[in-house]
Amino acid sequence: MRLRGTARAAAGLLLAVALGCTGGGQDDAPEPSPAPARATSESPRGTPSPTPAPADPVSLPALMRREHTGSGLRLGAVLDRTTAYTRYAVTYEANGLTISGIMNIPEGEGPFPALVLAHGYIDPDVYVSGQGMPREQDRLARSGYVVLHTDYRNHARSDEDSDNDVDLRLGYTEDVIGAALALRGSGRPEIDGDRIGLFGRSMGGGVVYNTLVVGPGLFDAAVAYAPVSGRPQENIDHFQRPEGDPIVAEIEEKHGTPEEDPAFWRDVSPLTFADRATEPLLIQHGTADDTCPLAWSREAAAAFEKAGKDVELRTVDGEGHTFGPRWAAEMDATEAFLARHLR
Numbered sequence: 001m002r003l004r005g006t007a008r009a010a011a012g013l014l015l016a017v018a019l020g021c022t023g024g025g026q027d028d029a030p031e032p033s034p035a036p037a038r039a040t041s042e043s044p045r046g047t048p049s050p051t052p053a054p055a056d057p058v059s060l061p062a063l064m065r066r067e068h069t070g071s072g073l074r075l076g077a078v079l080d081r082t083t084a085y086t087r088y089a090v091t092y093e094a095n096g097l098t099i100s101g102i103m104n105i106p107e108g109e110g111p112f113p114a115l116v117l118a119h120g121y122i123d124p125d126v127y128v129s130g131q132g133m134p135r136e137q138d139r140l141a142r143s144g145y146v147v148l149h150t151d152y153r154n155h156a157r158s159d160e161d162s163d164n165d166v167d168l169r170l171g172y173t174e175d176v177i178g179a180a181l182a183l184r185g186s187g188r189p190e191i192d193g194d195r196i197g198l199f200g201r202s203m204g205g206g207v208v209y210n211t212l213v214v215g216p217g218l219f220d221a222a223v224a225y226a227p228v229s230g231r232p233q234e235n236i237d238h239f240q241r242p243e244g245d246p247i248v249a250e251i252e253e254k255h256g257t258p259e260e261d262p263a264f265w266r267d268v269s270p271l272t273f274a275d276r277a278t279e280p281l282l283i284q285h286g287t288a289d290d291t292c293p294l295a296w297s298r299e300a301a302a303a304f305e306k307a308g309k310d311v312e313l314r315t316v317d318g319e320g321h322t323f324g325p326r327w328a329a330e331m332d333a334t335e336a337f338l339a340r341h342l343r
Contacts, residue, residue, distance in 0.1 A: 056267065058168065058255065058264075058268070059264070059267035060170075060210065060213060060273055061273075063170065063174065063214045064213075064273075066174075068095060068178065068181065068215070069093065069095055069096070069178065070092060070093065070094050070177060070180065070181025070182040070183075070184075070185070071092070071093050071182055071185055072091070072093040072182065073091075073092045073182040073183065073185075073186040073188070074090060075088045075089075075090055075103065076088060076091065083107065084106060084141060084142040085104045085107060085141040085142065086104070086105050086107070087103070087104050088102065088103045088105065089101075089102060089129065090102060090103045090148065091157070092178060092182035093182065094153075094174055094175045094177070094178020094179065094181075094182070095178060097153055097161065097175075097178075098157075098158065099150055099153060099158045099175050099178065099179070100129055100151045100156045100157035100158045101129065101130065101149050101150045101156075102129055102137070102149050103146065103147065103148050104140075104141035104146070106141055106142075106144050106145070106146065106190075108144075110146075110189055110190040111189060111191055112144055112145060112190060112191065113144075113145055113146070113192050113195035113338075114145065114146040114147075114148060114183045114191050114195065114196045114197070115147050115196070115198070115199055116148050116176055116183070116196065116199070117133050117136060117137065117148065117150070117199050117204070118198065118199070118200030118208060119132025119133050119150075119152075119202075119203075119204050120132055120200075120201050120202030120203045120205075120226075124155045127151070129151050129155075129156035130151070130156075132149070133149060133204075135327065135331075136199065136331070137149055139331055140199075143335055145338075145342075146183075146190060146191050148179055148183060150175050150176060150179045153172070153175055158175075165250075166247060166250045167254075168232050168251070168255075168268055170268070172203075172204075172207050173207055173211055173214055176198065176200075176207055176211050177211060177214065177215050180196050180198070180218050180219060181218075183196055184196065195220060195342045196218075196219055196220060197219055197221045197222065197223070197338050197341070198211060198219045198222040198279075199222070199223040199338075200223070200225065200227070201224075201225035201226055202225070202226050202228060202291070202292060204225075204227075205224035205225055205226065205227020205228060206224075206227055206229070206235070206270075208224045208227065209224065209227070209230050209271075210270050212270070212277040212278075212279055212281065213270045213273040213274065214276075216276050216278040216279070220279065220341050221279055221280050221281075221338060221340075221342060222280070222281050222282070223281075223282045223334055223337065223338070224281065224282070225284050225285075225323075225330075226284070226285055226286065226289055226297075226321050226323070227285070227296065227300065228292050229296040229299075230269055230270050230271040230300050230303070232269060233258045234296070236248055236251065238293075271299075271300070274303045274304050274306070274307040275307040275308070275309075277309050278309075279310075280310040280311075280312075280341055281304060281309065281311045282311075282312050282314065282334065283297050283300060283311065283312070283314070284330050284334070285297040285313070285314070285315055285316065286315075286316045286317075286318070286320050286321065286323060286326075287316065287317050287318060288318050289319070289320055289321045290321065291320075294315060297315075298313065301313035312337070314330070316330060
């Protein structure tokens with residue numbers, strides 16, 4: 001693990017199953033499904049550990065066993081035109097649900113590498129399509145990436161999933177996997193389906209961790225920006241319980257507490273399955289982040305490193321949760337990382 005900034009790593013990992021800080025199973029098949037195949041001649045970048053039998057249909061092992069689908073990428077209305085790119089409203093299908101989002105397509109001759117953006121937590125009641133990462137959407141499209149920002153289920157024009165919050169928002173991981181599969185199978189000449197990256201912030205950073213362990217080989221590289229904890233119970237205790245969120249009681253009634261059912265809580269944490277990841281991962285986190293503690297990213301980086309994975313943690317001195325003065329410099333680092341793996 002390459003550590004940069006002011007600190008070194010400790011132990012542990014993080015989650016995208018997160019329930020607070022802007023961002024986290026289903027059918028049990030008799031045999032584990034393979035990771036989504038990459039349509040290239042490259043050899044595998046790692047050998048994931050065997051998938052354990054899921055302790056619960058709401059779990060990462062259950063998602064590992066599921067045969068995920070993603071298709072039907074459709075461009076809708078033009079939302080904006082710039083000299084660098086055109087912004088569209090889009091929809092796609094993910095495991096039977098229609099998911100909305102926005103897509104920025106660069107001007108010029110493609111195909112362009114593509115990025116899936118996973119936004120942080122925004123109350124779905126006030127969320128509007130494409131909200132959450134506007135700076136990143138603009139900059140990355142100007143740098144020659146097709147940018148698909150997923151709204152997730154229960155957001156904007158996406159289909160509803162009434163169980164998602166009680167089931168630790170694992171459905172967001174399915175939505176991101178579906179986005180990658182829809183990009184790959186779109187047949188659109190602007191999109192290079194063999195070069196796809198994943199970029200998530202805050203809750204979306206947790207979604208990144210989940211996706212890496214559920215679908216190794218699906219993406220070429222991943223970035224987690226100011227991510228939540230990889231332990232869902234920490235996110236609940238940090239964000240929801242202090243606010244008196246009634247969903248907490250529903251979660252514990254359905255799934256038990258960590259003390260009552262430790263196996264369930266292990267199986268909804270990507271740290272448990274860090275050895276399955278195959279993609280290089282960049283984690284960026286400000287030392288002054290008072291929303292998602294930096295210790296969470298140190299723990300995650302240490303877990304991936306312990307599993308022998310290609311992980312880099314950049315600690316950004318003095319920056320808070322959303323980044324301010326150092327945002328442009330950190331995006332330079334993000335783009336350099338993505339270029340090494342997608343260009």
